[in-house]
Structures are given as structure tokens and as C-alpha cells.
Amino acid sequence: MKILVTAKRVEDAESKIRVNPEGTGIVKEGLKYKINPFDEIAVEEGLRLAAKHGGEVVVVSIGGKEVQEQLRHALAMGAHKAVWVNHEGELDQLGVARLLQKVVEQEQPELAILGKQSIDDDQNQVGQYLATFLGWGQATFASKVESLESEAEKTKQPGIIVNDGKVTVVREVDNGLATLEVGLPAVVTTDLRLNLPRYASLPGIMKAKSKPIQELTPSGLGVDVTPKVVVQKLSPPPERKAGIKVEDVSTLIDKLRNEAKVV
Amino acid sequence: MSIVLIVAEQQPDGALRKASLNALTAGSQLASAAGAELHAAILGKDVSGLAQELAGYGVKAVHVANDAAFEHYLAETYAPVIAELAKSISATFVGSASTAFGKDLMPRVAAHLEAAMATDVVAVSGSGSDIVYTRPMWAGNVVAEVKLATPVQVFTVRPTEFEAAAQSGSGEVKTFSPTVPEVKTRFVEFQEVKSARPQLTEADVVISGGRGTKGDFKEIEALADLLGAAIGASRAVCDAGWVPNDLQVGQTGKVVAPKLYIAAGISGAIQHLAGMKGSKTIVAINKDPEAPIFQVADYGLVADLFKVLPELREGLEKLKS
Ligand SMILES: Cc1cc2nc3c(=O)[nH]c(=O)nc-3n(C[C@H](O)[C@H](O)[C@H](O)COP(=O)(O)OP(=O)(O)OC[C@H]3O[C@@H](n4cnc5c(N)ncnc54)[C@H](O)[C@@H]3O)c2cc1C
Ligand SMILES: Nc1ncnc2c1ncn2[C@@H]1O[C@H](COP(=O)(O)O)[C@@H](O)[C@H]1O
Numbered sequence: 286m287k288i289l290v291t292a293k294r295v296e297d298a299e300s301k302i303r304v305n306p307e308g309t310g311i312v313k314e315g316l317k318y319k320i321n322p323f324d325e326i327a328v329e330e331g332l333r334l335a336a337k338h339g340g341e342v343v344v345v346s347i348g349g350k351e352v353q354e355q356l357r358h359a360l361a362m363g364a365h366k367a368v369w370v371n372h373e374g375e376l377d378q379l380g381v382a383r384l385l386q387k388v389v390e391q392e393q394p395e396l397a398i399l400g401k402q403s404i405d406d407d408q409n410q411v412g413q414y415l416a417t418f419l420g421w422g423q424a425t426f427a428s429k430v431e432s433l434e435s436e437a438e439k440t441k442q443p444g445i446i447v448n449d450g451k452v453t454v455v456r457e458v459d460n461g462l463a464t465l466e467v468g469l470p471a472v473v474t475t476d477l478r479l480n481l482p483r484y485a486s487l488p489g490i491m492k493a494k495s496k497p498i499q500e501l502t503p504s505g506l507g508v509d510v511t512p513k514v515v516v517q518k519l520s521p522p523p524e525r526k527a528g529i530k531v532e533d534v535s536t537l538i539d540k541l542r543n544e545a546k547v548v
Numbered sequence: 549m550s551i552v553l554i555v556a557e558q559q560p561d562g563a564l565r566k567a568s569l570n571a572l573t574a575g576s577q578l579a580s581a582a583g584a585e586l587h588a589a590i591l592g593k594d595v596s597g598l599a600q601e602l603a604g605y606g607v608k609a610v611h612v613a614n615d616a617a618f619e620h621y622l623a624e625t626y627a628p629v630i631a632e633l634a635k636s637i638s639a640t641f642v643g644s645a646s647t648a649f650g651k652d653l654m655p656r657v658a659a660h661l662e663a664a665m666a667t668d669v670v671a672v673s674g675s676g677s678d679i680v681y682t683r684p685m686w687a688g689n690v691v692a693e694v695k696l697a698t699p700v701q702v703f704t705v706r707p708t709e710f711e712a713a714a715q716s717g718s719g720e721v722k723t724f725s726p727t728v729p730e731v732k733t734r735f736v737e738f739q740e741v742k743s744a745r746p747q748l749t750e751a752d753v754v755i756s757g758g759r760g761t762k763g764d765f766k767e768i769e770a771l772a773d774l775l776g777a778a779i780g781a782s783r784a785v786c787d788a789g790w791v792p793n794d795l796q797v798g799q800t801g802k803v804v805a806p807k808l809y810i811a812a813g814i815s816g817a818i819q820h821l822a823g824m825k826g827s828k829t830i831v832a833i834n835k836d837p838e839a840p841i842f843q844v845a846d847y848g849l850v851a852d853l854f855k856v857l858p859e860l861r862e863g864l865e866k867l868k869s
Contacts, residue, residue, distance in 0.1 A: 410667060
């Protein structure tokens with residue numbers, strides 16, 4: 286089966302993010318960039334499914350030329366080919382979903398796997414928008430019953446079950462796990478417990494250099510990406526006032542009782 | 549007059565999800581800012597009772613649709629119905645609480661309405677259709693003010709940032725009978741994590757354990773029993789399968805803001821802080837004095853959690869007796 290996955294370029298989760306003094310963006314100096322962690326899980330799941338059922342994995346990223354790094358990373362993990370939608374500047378979730386819709390129409394995958402959320406925008410929207418625009422079913426927050434330390438994980442089994450033109454997906458929801466069966470084609474978005482992504486191997490990195498990256502543009506795809514989520518201002522979050530260290534448990538209890546008045 | 553439509557949620561046990569009441573408060577603040585009327589909607593197999601209940605929380609009208617097809621929530625059956633309802637009443641703003649339900653459903657509703665959307669809204673301001681939504685980005689490292697430049701605006705709100713709506717007035721309950729779309733998606737099962745403890749996102753006290761517990765939550769449970777607290781966890785703990793996934797507190801898990809949050813054996817990564825730094829009082833127990841969790845803790849105790857959690861429980865037991 287053909288599987289489309291996404292690879293957004295985002296600041297490394299370990300970075301210290303600060304708003305610039307103008308409140309127009311973040312301070313970019315010294316930041317490292319990576320593939321969105323949820324998208325790395327999407328790539329991994331795509332590769333496991335392709336290994337099990339045959340087929341190919343196409344990875345897509347939208348952004349300036351630097352996003353080719355994330356595409357190469359996914360190719361080094363084992364994705365077969367890449368699509369780069371070249372766009373400098375602001376993008377919102379509607380714009381991304383409309384572009385992905387066009388790429389899906391071009392590539393005709395049976396399954397699209399996206400991250401549930403990008404760790405910069407924290408919107409958690411694109412997969413659902415995309416599924417709706419395509420008229421496809423959706424299963425968000427894909428996880429699995431087995432833990433990340435289970436045998437199933439060690440043997441790199443996919444958590445998404447493909448069978449008879451359907452996918453069965455175990456979703457992380459409030460108060461438990463909800464299982465859905467979605468007819469293909471479908472959109473799945475990944476949660477953290479779906480899999481542990483592989484590292485790109487040295488041969489993988491070498492091979493990735495010769496894999497194709499197709500370049501597209503929003504205008505070529507006929508999509509107006511003018512953002513409709515318009516950022517007015519960014520500010521730092523309110524600081525919590527510094528607390529104290531207490532010597533021992535009895536001091537803690539005394540503070541909780543007489544100062545914070547919470548016990 | 550423009551309309552703010554809040555989509556309410558039914559819990560697996562059949563009751564109204566409390567977060568829906570927090571969303572109603574956000575909706576009512578938005579309605580005042582926008583000069584709009586507040587409406588609510590609820591779908592389910594048999595939710596007329598819940599609609600009646602919702603009508604008592606300061607809304608002008610509650611739109612309710614009962615259909616066996618709505619027994620198990622599916623974004624694909626709910627979204628087009630909510631979108632059609634929004635169109636038929638000319639709602640300009642459509643929102644819900646940022647629960648798993650809201651996060652799955654509302655972008656799909658937005659897609660049907662060609663609407664831009666703001667997730668996890670913590671405040672609304674502005675006036676008329678010129679509304680500003682405040683929301684966190686980058687794991688709460690940044691607070692953004694955004695506008696949504698589409699005719700209909702869609703949002704989810706962080707329940708912890710808005711009080712639950714108080715009972716007032718009685719709105720009109722309007723039953724409608726939508727055509728439920730045929731879908732190729734089937735609900736298979738819900739494996740509920742049953743717990744006698746309060747809901748993590750609603751509890752007054754939350755006690756969370758991290759990797760430092762090595763998976764031994766016995767003392768955390770005993771303390772939670774004593775304080776009537778909910779139990780939370782860091783990602784590391786959920787990844788290891790030591791506790792159910794839905795106890796993860798943080799950027800990509802639950803956001804909590806209890807009166808008292810106790811973090812034991814949690815280092816305090818920014819992704820964890822994003823889910824708990826709105827708590828009123830934070831206690832951190834960690835044997836590493838440099839652990840970042842101490843930067844947000846009101847009271848920090850540099851100690852071995854296996855030693856001090858029992859002491860804390862015994863000390864609090866004495867207080868209670
Ligand atoms: C995309 C993404 C999303 C994420 N989302 C979340 C999220 O939503 N929530 C979340 O929590 N994390 C999240 N994380 C993970 C986060 O970055 C951290 O890795 C995680 O929070 C660490 O968990 P921890 O504090 O339990 O473990 P560690 O960082 O390993 O810390 C364990 C702590 O326990 C202390 N300790 C050890 N033994 C004892 C003892 N006997 N007594 C007292 N203290 C002891 C140690 O000093 C240490 O500080 C996310 C990461 C990514 C990349
Ligand atoms: N610029 C982009 N390029 C590729 N994929 C993207 C882009 N932006 C968002 N996505 C995908 O959409 C998912 C959800 O993002 P969001 O709705 O922005 O939180 C991400 O995990 C990605 O899989």
C-alpha cells in the first residue's frame with residue numbers, strides 16, 4: 286500500500302524558546318531544528334506498515350528550502366520518496382491542509398499518517414482538516430495497547446492494523462483507549478505511544494542522498510495560503526514567583542497548612 | 549444577532565462532562581465581547597435530559613439531536629451535523645472544551661465551515677467580530693494573541709482557565725433531527741480506565757509521579773487516597789506502561805490546575821511544566837537539587853521520594869485525626 290507521511294520542521298523539543306523583544310516571533314539564534322516528534326512517529330509507522338504489507342512511503346514537508354533536511358531525515362529512516370512544497374513565510378493549518386490535500390490527490394495514497402500536533406504551533410488540527418477536505422475517515426491520537434517496552438514494540442510491529450480495506454486504530458482519549466475501524470483511504474494522526482522511531486543508519490543516510498525530492502509550490506498547486514490564523518502578538522508566559530526549599534517533611538506540612546492553606 | 553455555539557460533551561457514564569461548563573463560561577465571555585447570544589448543542593442517543601440540564605446554565609437555547617447513530621461518538625458523524633446546525637442558526641463562533649473529544653471534533657467542524665481555528669484558548673478579548681484569542685504555543689513558552697480571519701471562527705478552550713458556568717436562567721431546548729451521514733468508520737470498543745479517584749483535570753489535588761518512582765506508585769496512591777487526590781504522571785512513566793496513558797500531564801497530555809500539585813520524582817521538563825504550572829500551589833520532591841521542577845515549585849523538598857512520601861502521608865494523617 287502507498288502511505289503518505291508528513292515531516293514538519295520544528296525547533297528541537299529540548300531548546301529554550303524565547304519571544305523576541307518586538308513580540309513578533311521567537312529568538313532564532315542558537316536553536317536546533319528537527320522533524321516534529323509526532324511526525325517522526327508517523328514516518329516510523331509508515332515504514333513498519335510498508336515492511337509488513339509491501340508498498341511505499343512518501344514523505345511531505347511544507348516550508349522553505351531548509352525543510353529538505355527533515356525530508357532527508359525521513360528518507361534516511363527509509364521513506365522511498367519525498368515531496369517538498371516550497372513556501373517561505375507564514376502558514377496556518379488551513380493552508381497546510383489545503384496543500385496536503387493537493388499532494389494527496391497527486392500521490393493517491395491509501396493512508397495518510399500525520400502527527401497529532403506540531404510542537405511549535407500546538408494546534409492539533411491539520412490531520413482533521415485534511416481528512417474532511419478529502420472526504421476521508423479519521424482516527425486521531427493513534428496509540429496501541431502494548432507499551433513501548435513490550436515485545437510487539439521490540440519486534441517493530443506496527444500499532445495500526447491494516448486488514449481487508451480497513452485500518453483498526455487504538456486511540457488515546459480521555460479515561461481510556463477507544464478503538465475505531467476506519468475504511469480506507471483514511472487519515473491517522475499519531476500519539477506518543479504508537480512506536481519508538483528508529484535512528485537513521487549510516488547506510489540509510491548514504492542512500493537518502495540519491496532518493497528523489499519532488500519540488501512543488503503553492504501557486505503551482507493552485508492553493509492560496511494566506512494565513513487565516515493571524516498572529517497579533519507574542520509574549521512570554523507569566524512567571525511563577527520563586528518558591529522556597531524546605532528542610533524536611535514537617536516544615537512542608539506546616540507550610541501547606543498555615544501558609545498555602547491547602548491541607 | 550450573532551451566535552456563539554458551544555458543543556457540549558457526554559461522558560461515557562452518561563453524565564454531562566464538567567469541562568463543557570467551563571467552555572460555556574468561555575462562550576459567555578465571548579458572547580459579551582462579540583455582542584452575541586450564547587447557544588449550546590449536544591448530540592447523543594438519548595440526551596434530552598442533558599439538554600434540559602444545559603439549558604440551566606445561562607444559555608439562550610440548547611440544540612439537541614437524539615439518534616442511535618450518536619451513541620458512540622465519531623467525528624465523522626458529529627462534525628457535519630454540528631456544522632449544518634451552525635449554518636442553520638448562523639452561528640459565527642463555534643467552540644468546545646479542549647478535551648480529546650473537542651480536539652478530535654472541532655477541526656473537522658471547522659473544515660466543514662471553511663473556518664480558521666484556535667486550539668486551547670485561555671482568554672478571549674476584543675469586540676464584535678474582531679475577537680482576539682489568547683493561546684499558548686511552543687509548550688507554553690509563548691503566549692500568542694491571534695485573530696481568525698474567516699467568516700466563522702472555531703475554537704477549543706482550556707477548561708482550567710475558565711470557571712465552570714453557574715446555574716442561571718432557563719434557555720429554550722430545541723430538538724432537531726439531522727440526517728446522519730453514512731460513514732465507513734465504525735466504533736469498535738472503549739477500554740475505560742476505571743478509577744474511583746476524581747478526574748485528573750477536575751481534581752483539587754493532583755499527585756504525580758515521574759521516572760524517579762521506578763514504577764512504584766504505592767506511596768503516591770496511598771497519599772492520593774488520603775487526600776482524595778487524582779494521580780498524574782510524566783510522559784516517561786506513561787511510555788514505560790507503568791500507569792495508563794491518559795494520566796500524562798503536559799504539553800501533549802492533560803493540562804491541570806489544581807489547588808495543590810505534588811510532583812514526585814519528576815525532573816520538570818518544559819513539556820511537563822506546560823501541563824501543571826497553572827496549579828495554585830506546587831510541591832516538588834526530587835533528590836536532585838538542580839532539577840528544573842524546583843523553578844516552578846512553591847515548596848521544594850530535596851529528598852528521596854521513597855523516604856519522604858510515607859512521612860508526608862503519616863504527618864497528614866495525624867493532622868486529619
Ligand atoms: C514531543 C514531546 C512531547 C512531550 N510531552 C510531554 C508531556 O505531555 N508530559 C511530560 O511529562 N513529558 C512530555 N515529554 C517528555 C519530557 O521532555 C521529559 O522527557 C519527561 O517529562 C521526563 O519525565 P520524568 O521527569 O519522569 O523523568 P526524568 O527526566 O528522567 O526525571 C526523573 C527525576 O526523578 C528524580 N529522581 C530519581 N529517583 C528519585 C528518588 N528516589 N526520589 C526523588 N527523586 C528521584 C531525578 O532526580 C530526576 O529529576 C514530551 C517530550 C516530547 C519530545
Ligand atoms: N509545514 C508542514 N509540513 C508538513 N506537515 C505539516 C506542516 N504543518 C503541519 N503539518 C502536519 O500536521 C500535523 C499537525 O499540526 P498542527 O495542526 O499544526 O498541530 C503535524 O504533526 C504535521 O504532521
